[in-house]
Amino acid sequence: MTKTCDFAVIGAGVFGAWTAHCLRQSGASVVLLDAYSPANSRASSAGETRVIRMGYGPDELYMRWSMRSLRLWRSFFTKTGEDLFHPTGVLWISNDDDLYTRQMFDLVSKAGISCEAFSAEDLRRRWPQLVFEDAMWGVLEKESGVLMARRSVQALVKETVNNGTDLLTGAAVPPRDGRKLSEVRTTAGDAISADTFIFACGPWLPKLFPELLADRIFPTRQEVFFLGVPAGNNDFRAAKMPVWLHHMHPDRPYALPDIEGRGFKIAFDRHGPEFDPDNGSRVIGQASIDHLRSYLKQHIPVLQDAPIVETRVCQYENTWDGDFLIDRHPELENVWMVGGGSGHGFKHGPAVGEYVTARVMRNEAAEPRFSLASKQATRNRVIY
Numbered sequence: 001m002t003k004t005c006d007f008a009v010i011g012a013g014v015f016g017a018w019t020a021h022c023l024r025q026s027g028a029s030v031v032l033l034d035a036y037s038p039a040n041s042r043a044s045s046a047g048e049t050r051v052i053r054m055g056y057g058p059d060e061l062y063m064r065w066s067m068r069s070l071r072l073w074r075s076f077f078t079k080t081g082e083d084l085f086h087p088t089g090v091l092w093i094s095n096d097d098d099l100y101t102r103q104m105f106d107l108v109s110k111a112g113i114s115c116e117a118f119s120a121e122d123l124r125r126r127w128p129q130l131v132f133e134d135a136m137w138g139v140l141e142k143e144s145g146v147l148m149a150r151r152s153v154q155a156l157v158k159e160t161v162n163n164g165t166d167l168l169t170g171a172a173v174p175p176r177d178g179r180k181l182s183e184v185r186t187t188a189g190d191a192i193s194a195d196t197f198i199f200a201c202g203p204w205l206p207k208l209f210p211e212l213l214a215d216r217i218f219p220t221r222q223e224v225f226f227l228g229v230p231a232g233n234n235d236f237r238a239a240k241m242p243v244w245l246h247h248m249h250p251d252r253p254y255a256l257p258d259i260e261g262r263g264f265k266i267a268f269d270r271h272g273p274e275f276d277p278d279n280g281s282r283v284i285g286q287a288s289i290d291h292l293r294s295y296l297k298q299h300i301p302v303l304q305d306a307p308i309v310e311t312r313v314c315q316y317e318n319t320w321d322g323d324f325l326i327d328r329h330p331e332l333e334n335v336w337m338v339g340g341g342s343g344h345g346f347k348h349g350p351a352v353g354e355y356v357t358a359r360v361m362r363n364e365a366a367e368p369r370f371s372l373a374s375k376q377a378t379r380n381r382v383i384y
């Protein structure tokens with residue numbers, strides 16, 4: 001079967017889904033293709049939950065994008081009647097040496113984001129279930145929270161399909177050399193003919209464009225744990241616990257309250273080893289469990305022996321510093337690459353969709369930080 005459209009969006013993770021949605025809303029004809037299915041278990045967008053917070057240290061661009069995205073997520077949920085955002089608040093736990101959080105507090109305060117600073121004593125009093133001996137102060141973003149990730153992407157794809165986007169399943173065969181791409185063939189035997197092709201393939205981008213991206217996007221293995229909270233203990237539910245980021249700890253732990261009875265979610269944000277999104281093993285080993293237990297013993301003693309009720313292995317698709325990649329292919333003039341979410345991209349799906357639509361439909365100004373030219377092969381993560 002051959003489909004013809006204005007825009008072919010390849011990859012139905014959060015970036016591709018929002019891009020397809022925004023393009024379709026702008027009146028274009030769109031085909032959305034995914035190798036497996038929207039927010040499938042291998043995709044970076046597939047987790048149960050993702051944090052949406054406004055603070056980005058001194059980085060105003062991503063703060064503004066988070067603000068914009070939260071508005072768009074919320075209005076999408078209101079329109080569709082889905083309840084997929086939990087305004088739990090997001091707490092940054094900090095110490096005196098932590099310039100990042102101090103700069104962030106200044107910036108979010110100036111931007112009118114509702115937040116509150118806590119002294120070390122306040123933190124201990126308000127959240128006695130947490131033990132942070134290294135914490136000197138904290139900042140609570142009051143209106144930030146948690147997006148139900150997989151379900152949000154699937155709801156968005158459903159919405160855009162209802163609005164006329166064509167959804168196909170099958171892997172796009174990587175484009176060959178040339179000046180212009182006329183069609184993409186899929187492993188399911190279909191062909192998509194489009195004016196413009198947008199590859200929003202997350203951690204798969206280096207497989208599709210190895211000559212450009214093999215050393216510019218590096219997927220890493222990231223492990224997530226859900227802990228069973230003791231029956232009757234409400235201290236780890238959203239009413240009593242925000243999302244929190246133990247920001248100055250070298251492993252960068254973060255945790256989400258027990259939402260929808262799934263368990264208390266905890267993970268380490270430091271980059272894991274390299275990972276293959278198609279075939280990498282998603283089973284967690286004993287060393288990781290031991291590492292988690294030792295963290296719990298020190299910082300959340302009530303849960304140090306809590307049962308692990310679920311684990312997930314996902315992958316970050318990192319650029320060298322954490323900035324996104326949104327740019328035209330340097331040779332194929334009608335091909336765009338959208339990705340490099342780098343462990344913080346989910347929340348920004350709506351802003352990415354708007355930005356890509358403005359670039360490809362109206363040729364609006366490009367943000368230099370997203371360019372291919374700005375992507376280096378070294379690793380120096382500065383954006384969290």
Ligand SMILES: Cc1cc2nc3c(=O)[nH]c(=O)nc-3n(C[C@H](O)[C@H](O)[C@H](O)COP(=O)(O)OP(=O)(O)OC[C@H]3O[C@@H](n4cnc5c(N)ncnc54)[C@H](O)[C@@H]3O)c2cc1C
Nearest residue numbers: 011013014015035044045051172202314341344345346347
């Ligand atoms: C453990 C973990 C925790 C995270 N926490 C947060 C958080 O709290 N907040 C936050 O904002 N971000 C977070 N992130 C980051 C965020 O989830 C990602 O940046 C974001 O989901 C990336 O989305 P994407 O659409 O670029 O990629 P993906 O979701 O991976 O989507 C890519 C899609 O492309 C498809 N595809 C690949 N190759 C092909 C092909 N050849 N043909 C057709 N389709 C193809 C895949 O099947 C897939 O569905 C986290 C990530 C992980 C792994």
